[in-house]
Amino acid sequence: MIPSGCGVFGIIRKETAKKIPGSTVVRAIERVRHRGSDKGAGFATFNLGEGNSYVIKAFVEGDPTKVVRLLNEHGLQVTSLNVSYERGNFCNCSIMTLGDVNRVKKAIRNINEVLWDDNRGKGRIYSVGTSVSVFKDVGYPIDVARKYNVDALEGDMWLAHTRQPTNSPGFYPYWSHPFSTFNIAIVHNGDVSSFGANVEFLQNRGWESFVGTDSEVIAFLFQELLEEGLPIEEAVKIILNPSRRSSSLPKVKDYLYRNAKLDGPFTAIVGYDSGEDIYLVGIADRSKFRPAIIGEDENAFYVASEESEIREVSAKATIWTLKPGSYFIASLKKGIINKGREEEEVLSFSAPPIFETHDFDIDAINMSSEELNLRIEETSSKGKVVVKNVNGQRFIGNTLPFKGIRGVEIHIYGVAGNAMANLNDGNTFHVHGNVQDDCCDTMHGGKVLIEGDARDVLGQTLQGGVILVKGNAGNRVGIQMREYQEKRPYLIIGGIVDDYLGEYMAGGVTIVLDVKGNNARVGNFVGTGMVGGRIYLRGKVSPSKLGLQPPRFEFLRLLRALALDNLISQDELEGLSKMEYIEAMEKMQGKAKEYAMRLFEEKVGIPTYEYRELNEEEFKEISGVTPEMKEYEEFLKEKFTVIFPKK
Numbered sequence: 001m002i003p004s005g006c007g008v009f010g011i012i013r014k015e016t017a018k019k020i021p022g023s024t025v026v027r028a029i030e031r032v033r034h035r036g037s038d039k040g041a042g043f044a045t046f047n048l049g050e051g052n053s054y055v056i057k058a059f060v061e062g063d064p065t066k067v068v069r070l071l072n073e074h075g076l077q078v079t080s081l082n083v084s085y086e087r088g089n090f091c092n093c094s095i096m097t098l099g100d101v102n103r104v105k106k107a108i109r110n111i112n113e114v115l116w117d118d119n120r121g122k123g124r125i126y127s128v129g130t131s132v133s134v135f136k137d138v139g140y141p142i143d144v145a146r147k148y149n150v151d152a153l154e155g156d157m158w159l160a161h162t163r164q165p166t167n168s169p170g171f172y173p174y175w176s177h178p179f180s181t182f183n184i185a186i187v188h189n190g191d192v193s194s195f196g197a198n199v200e201f202l203q204n205r206g207w208e209s210f211v212g213t214d215s216e217v218i219a220f221l222f223q224e225l226l227e228e229g230l231p232i233e234e235a236v237k238i239i240l241n242p243s244r245r246s247s248s249l250p251k252v253k254d255y256l257y258r259n260a261k262l263d264g265p266f267t268a269i270v271g272y273d274s275g276e277d278i279y280l281v282g283i284a285d286r287s288k289f290r291p292a293i294i295g296e297d298e299n300a301f302y303v304a305s306e307e308s309e310i311r312e313v314s315a316k317a318t319i320w321t322l323k324p325g326s327y328f329i330a331s332l333k334k335g336i337i338n339k340g341r342e343e344e345e346v347l348s349f350s351a352p353p354i355f356e357t358h359d360f361d362i363d364a365i366n367m368s369s370e371e372l373n374l375r376i377e378e379t380s381s382k383g384k385v386v387v388k389n390v391n392g393q394r395f396i397g398n399t400l401p402f403k404g405i406r407g408v409e410i411h412i413y414g415v416a417g418n419a420m421a422n423l424n425d426g427n428t429f430h431v432h433g434n435v436q437d438d439c440c441d442t443m444h445g446g447k448v449l450i451e452g453d454a455r456d457v458l459g460q461t462l463q464g465g466v467i468l469v470k471g472n473a474g475n476r477v478g479i480q481m482r483e484y485q486e487k488r489p490y491l492i493i494g495g496i497v498d499d500y501l502g503e504y505m506a507g508g509v510t511i512v513l514d515v516k517g518n519n520a521r522v523g524n525f526v527g528t529g530m531v532g533g534r535i536y537l538r539g540k541v542s543p544s545k546l547g548l549q550p551p552r553f554e555f556l557r558l559l560r561a562l563a564l565d566n567l568i569s570q571d572e573l574e575g576l577s578k579m580e581y582i583e584a585m586e587k588m589q590g591k592a593k594e595y596a597m598r599l600f601e602e603k604v605g606i607p608t609y610e611y612r613e614l615n616e617e618e619f620k621e622i623s624g625v626t627p628e629m630k631e632y633e634e635f636l637k638e639k640f641t642v643i644f645p646k647k
């Protein structure tokens, strides 16, 4: 239930800005301490064009001079060795070497193999570089930062990580993030389900040793593709493995690099120093199973797991999110290279939240989630509770239903953290800012009014009450909504939404108005598997977005096969090929339809739709949901794409 997982953070300065102090990065990642554990954390800093000797850092069990010997054997000159003993004979070494780039790269790979296989104790070189430096250990970010005095360091770019291990244990530091090879470092939240295929790809290219944390392969994959001479953006497109619907890769490349693609849930941040420039890359898996927030202010670009990390260090940053299967790239010299969304969409995100207010009951600055919830409970007898400076605190108001507390108005100024107003029953939440993931889940009644944006999985299994988001909402919004007898929930979005809106919906009403656009902008797979309820999208929305439709090329392939088998005529083939999938399916008959149904529709319900104005009853119902709907009345008079399950 706890939407946890690792916490990631990345920041790159703008060329005109000063270097970024480590203290900023430590504050940001500590904001999402709850996403990690004491099982590992780390930082990577990049400083373009710094130093002409390599600093090699290694964890070594046993005699540390064996690393020096191995380096010498590879023709690399060692100028200094620094050893700090950690526990028993496990040590952390820092070694200065001189040598040619290619020789260093090759040497590290070979040495890691030997160190990892040494039956006298394992060892791992975890950081190499002139400009990249990794600091990692077992512990929370703050512990690692203290140990290496990260606060006092500076960088052009930083990555940070707090780890909740899912893959390798967490009691040795070589399992912690960031993972780095030479001039690349990565941090990752998620699981690499494609690990086996990825390892095979790497083994074919001479990579033999892996520490066992799945995330490590992401660093190696990037290095391998970049070494082949692919431009960074090209490498990203391969590794990202977007769905075939949206992939822009040529077929040959797609096949050639099939084992270099990542699968599974992931948000990863990659730092790369090309020698001429440094790059910050954020990638999100095609189903967007992990959060990914992008930020920009006058000094820097940010990638983070939660908005709270960015707000901790930049209250006024412009913030947007990655779409499923998209990526963000910025570099020190070029600035933004890809925003991960079209400019118009980026612009549709809400302005920074309001954190301050004069009349307040609770100042939540630096308050834990537990304390904030206790204070809200205590203050609730006033009937109205105003909280300011909220930044990422979780589970806000979730204890109220258990205590039987109803009819309270809770005002939140700032960024409400994950899982606000879950199970709400009869209270009103008014957020003067944004809410993060998993808010209003299993709400039974009451009202939640959000002035800004909501992120992913808003209103899951919503079964009563009203949610009104004036800004945008994210991915998998309003999934599994339901209604029972006279209890009908309403979810109204003033802005845009991403994929899987209303997936497995069983009741209730969802409306997307996109007041800044011409037609409601929604992602793919709207109403997939829907069995009840209604979704209203303002304007004419392409029916290709409804349900889990087969990609176009697959449908056309089926039509051609049906024609070959004489189940449809040549004329029908031509006609049907020009239609949207939903229309074509409606037109088809007999055996042809039967085949198509079996192939594409029997497992996942694809809903149907009408394009029309609201009828009188609907208008009355929807405009009367809450007094705030007054603001939208003009929009409600327009035409809508109304989506409902097939009878």
Ligand SMILES: NC(=O)CC[C@H](N)C(=O)O
Binding pocket: 005, 006, 163, 164, 165, 166, 167, 168, 188, 189, 190, 191, 192, 213, 214, 215
């Ligand atoms: N919680 C996570 O995101 C885990 C990341 C990665 N699979 C690890 O074990 O380190």
